[in-house]
Amino acid sequence: MVKTKQKIIKAAAELYNTYGVAPVRLQQIADLAGLSIGNLAYHFKNKEAITLAVFQNLASEVKDILKLFRQTPNLLDLDRQLSEWFSFQQQYAFYFSDHASWPDQELHHLRTQSFSRLVCQIQKRFDFHCKRGVIQSATARCNYQVVAETIGMTITLWSSYRRLQDKPVNDEKEFKKTVWNQFLPYFTPRGLTEYNESIQPLFTPVR
């Protein structure tokens, strides 16, 4: 059985994702959760408390996604993590795009930390695949730290960018293609073969 608090948090997250954090009213949250305002106030004293609980939940979800780092030594490992990032974005795009509504300094720090860890993980993936001979070694002209930052931006802000363009945001293949395309120029011939064998088939429709 879902607890009332969880129900409220879920409803709030859904509304924040649709309208952003600031415009959502307590009445809307109560309506979506199927509760009265009085009952809502019993569980959370105000909107700040709800927002804090939502962001705490999200921070722990992000931690879980980051834990998926390098469970298998191939490209599919990143692809699996990308799927998780995508479903996270679908549900909680405001986590990375809404900058004005941070209820707590500590949580804000947690978010910046999770972004820098995401970038760090991508960079370490580059290092790992360089060692495996799948990705070219870094040179003065190609600095993987900058590439990792760009890929991190794509992963976190992809759906916001698509919304700006009025394009559908629920296309997982498109999301993955955008991210993988940024890896493509750095693959060695061996890396390209591995990519064509393991990742490319995921984008082609099954007949």
Place this chain on the structure above:
Amino acid sequence: MKADFYLDERAYQEMLDACNNLHFTEIVGGVVDFNLLYDDYWLQDSAVIENIKFAQGEWEVYLVFVHYKNPYRLIKRKITSCFCRSKAETFAYYMRRLAAKDQRGTLKVDKSLFQYNGN
């Protein structure tokens, strides 16, 4: 309230590096790794002799493994050390019985095989 555990940026990077390196250090074993079976095969036919000596205030227990036909082929390993001589002797007795192929100690080394010349 207890503060959350926090890993700083550098430590996190080092952790990921270690995670990456695991792949290159933990490699699958090969046939060569089984060489120890051939190299140490002679130990099957060795006599085990206990050896106790007093060093730095403790009684050290050693076991000497000697091949029963070729006594020049031997190894000596320290097993433990005790503060009391009788305890060390008991240890040595049981450890020898554990290590020896024949627990009764029938596998013995013949002194004459050393071909020791007193001149």
